[in-house]
Amino acid sequence: MEFYVNNEKLDIVLEDEKTVGDVLKAFETECAKNNATTVNITLNGKNIGADEFDSIFNEPLEDDTKLELIIVSQSEIIDSFNRQIKDCEILSNELLELPVKLQSGKDQEATGLIAKFADFIEKFCHTTTLSALFPSVYEKLKIDGKGVNEFFQEFSQILSDFEQAIVTKDTVLMGDLAEYELSPRLQAITQTIKEL
Numbered sequence: 001m002e003f004y005v006n007n008e009k010l011d012i013v014l015e016d017e018k019t020v021g022d023v024l025k026a027f028e029t030e031c032a033k034n035n036a037t038t039v040n041i042t043l044n045g046k047n048i049g050a051d052e053f054d055s056i057f058n059e060p061l062e063d064d065t066k067l068e069l070i071i072v073s074q075s076e077i078i079d080s081f082n083r084q085i086k087d088c089e090i091l092s093n094e095l096l097e098l099p100v101k102l103q104s105g106k107d108q109e110a111t112g113l114i115a116k117f118a119d120f121i122e123k124f125c126h127t128t129t130l131s132a133l134f135p136s137v138y139e140k141l142k143i144d145g146k147g148v149n150e151f152f153q154e155f156s157q158i159l160s161d162f163e164q165a166i167v168t169k170d171t172v173l174m175g176d177l178a179e180y181e182l183s184p185r186l187q188a189i190t191q192t193i194k195e196l
Helices: 020-033 050-057 074-096 098-103 107-131 148-167 171-194
Strands: 004-005 006-009 036-043 046-048 066-073
Touching: 020 036, 020 050, 020 066, 036 050, 036 171, 046 050, 066 074, 074 098, 074 107, 098 107, 098 171, 107 148, 107 171, 148 171
Parallel strands: 004 066
Antiparallel strands: 004 006, 036 046, 036 066
């Protein structure tokens, strides 16, 4: 059997494990001891979705069985958030300058800033989603005194308005949203991450 964790081949010695499920259970027990969990399973080159998990559980281990796992740890989640602090602070300040960029015809700079903002939000959302696997971290994510779900329900409406302003080329609304809605929320996100 070949066993990979985070794309690194591990030499493991099977004891009483006879099925894929036996290996997964034993591995998950070890993960739990180290505040980690499995987020992706690939068996013999096939990505296994949550709905297929039961079907592979009793599959016998063979010499040519290849099991690949992607795991994430609580410390990796916190590290990821910490790496995002600086970007978040810089972006919140740069968004305050978006109205001036738009009014002074610096469209290319404005477009670059909007793309940078979109990338940041995507990374932050991804890390936040993974943090839900670790309740002790997820529950600390209070942004502006709100839980993550409540914060993003409100924020998604603002993001939708911002997107609509981009589509209609409403530079005044884009500038107002950047200065009075997006930037303050990024400042709140920065504060929350610093307190983790």
